[in-house]
Amino acid sequence: MTTQLINNEGEATLTLCGRLDTAVSSQVSADINQLLATAGTIQHLTVDAGQLEYISSSGLRILLMLAKRFKQFRITEVNTEVYDVLSMTGFTKMMTVERALRQLSVDGCEVIGVGGVGTVFRLNDDTIIKVFREGTTMDEVRKEITMSKEAFVMGMPTAISFDMVRVGSQYGLVYELLHAQTLSACLKQAPERVDELARKYAGLFRQMHAIQVPADSCVPDALEHERNQVMHIRRYFPQEKIDLLLQLLDTVPASNRLLHLDLQAKNAMIQNEELMLIDMGEVGYGHPILDLAHAYSAMVSLVGDYEKIIGIPRELGTELWNRAIDYYFEGLPADVVALRKEQIKALSCVRNFSWLALSDSFPETVINECRALFDERVTRHREQLLQVCQTLKDWE
Template identity: 35%
Template sequence: MEVNLINASEEELLASVSGRVDATNAEELYDALNELREAHPQGTFVLDGEKMDYISSAGLRGLLRLQKKEKQKIGIVNLSLEVMEIFEITGFADILDVHRKLRSISIEGCEKIGQGANGQVYQLTKDSIVKVYLPQTRMEDIKRERDLAQRAFVKGIPTAITFDVVEVGECKGVVFEMLDAVSLAAVINEHMDRFEEYADEYVALYKTFHQTRVEGKDFPSVKDIYDGYIDGCKDWYTPEELEQIRSLVRSVPDRDTLIHGDFHVRNIMVQQGELIMIDMGDVSYGHPIFDFLATAATQANLVELNPEYAVVHTGMPVETIKRLWTALLQKYFVGKSQEEIARIDKQIRFFSKLKVALAPVVGAGAPQEIIEASVQDAKANLLPHIKEWIGSIDW
């Protein structure tokens, strides 16, 4: 049995365990891992068990002693089917965050059919698609997205459910069963004569989310998610500027409404005529404006700031992007006067600069020049006007 340090950072302590763990060396395993943890106390504790041949009950008890000292579940990854079965039979798969070694697949020659903030979607086979995450995406984030998607599905949201987690080169991915799926952006582009029909379905999906009431124990608060985004931008803004941004988020009225968090047409797949939502990593609860501002970030703001990148991000021409934004407002807020809709549009466009301001985190996969331009736009057009808009949301 051998323990080796692989990497230690603020986010994760990663070590490998190889060989056979039994009663003769279980205490040695505990001592080695405990010493590593004391030397590197930050981040999630993850063990790579790819070369672990066996673990006995004595070894499991040692892991349990370590787990009792942790705030989060210890992760154990890359287990063989045989060792994974030991964890499952003993119930330790529920105590620890345990994962078998992932199946490796290739997306060479596969058509890209969708794109979200943290990955891209490819048609893997006729009846399956794969979402490939950015290289820095952690397994716990993938698991969280899967869990949120399952909870949303139970609430009646049409979303794809994963049936396998895989390796795609240096990245991780999740496979969905989805027959002949195409992004809504591609469908609209191909059938502009049916634009109003698809716009109606798009708005109906928006309303399906916002008519769903949820409890805080099942989903995170959207404000907590934005707090995390803001914390991640500390290298781009002064502490005073970050507090200004935080104050705008806090000013939005609280709601128990289900929020997708990154609502746009390349996060919506069309399967046999039905709209299916993907990219569920930011599903939360809060005021509907958080969905509108995410949509407006590309369909209203980015299209003005950088039209070429807006086309790349949405997969639609500029004229169609603008037309869909107008259709969303008119159909969602049907019954309100044009003056009232124009006022709401102005509110959303301003609040959408939150998403622009937080581009270093929410747009981590974007080109550097886009992120830099977004931050400069926020400093020029968001920060100086925040006080004017605090408390303005009244719908």
């Protein structure tokens, strides 16, 4: 039986490997106490039981001691046999215990979407799986599940994951979508339907933006999240450029509307001729301009391989967007619609670069492309962008 402790700024992981039976429990307890004594301050302790083959009653007492010592305590990657013991003895009710995830393979599966945080594959006719980028934490995956459920309860047609899995060393979420296809795939197959699909696309935005997120919801503040993402990309841009992006964000009015924040054509699925949302990891509340600016950044001014990411030629994606935004603002005076479009385009400059915060493993070529585009899209138009965004205070 071996033990190992890694403490990362108060977030510590204790790995248990082997059989924690009566014969070794005294020595294991002493080893753990020695590791804890020399580890420094620990706020959150996770026991990684992925390699724990067996546990006896004396081993359970060690876990109980740790749970009493650390308020933030959980056991993860528990195999079936050990989980059954923890369940029968009531440990699963006293503390957080997470089963080991089953392994799936996506070898040979069709790729139906590529985004900043992961790739979506079709497993079969009935299910798809989103595989998250290397380095994504389980808490981040759980957030996507939570946001999907929140949006569903609020009335949005949303795909709900029924299983969290591992794909190699990465996390995955499996969704059931009977005979569904992405909006991009449908449009690519039948480009003559662009006007019909644009109306559906606009309707999805309007339906979502009509929902007011209650104050007690766990849905996060989208504007605060966007500011944090801008601060995260300071590693790539000098402070004066970061300050300019923050100035643009400061013009966004407060609101409590439900926002997807990545509703490009591969993140909407068509099922029975109705659109539904997927990829809910960035859901938040705020002003609709944030959602529309994010979508414009993806559908019109995307940085990167457009057809690979969006799934259709840029010209077709731009046409879809232009028709959809006209339907979104249908009924407003022409001069108001023209201003709204300018506001969306101006604020989309933030998302053009803040999306780099979605991962710390983007290729250097992508980062350099963004650096080169910043002056062209933002710096040269600084005063115009700020002037347009200042008019956002009149957008009710």
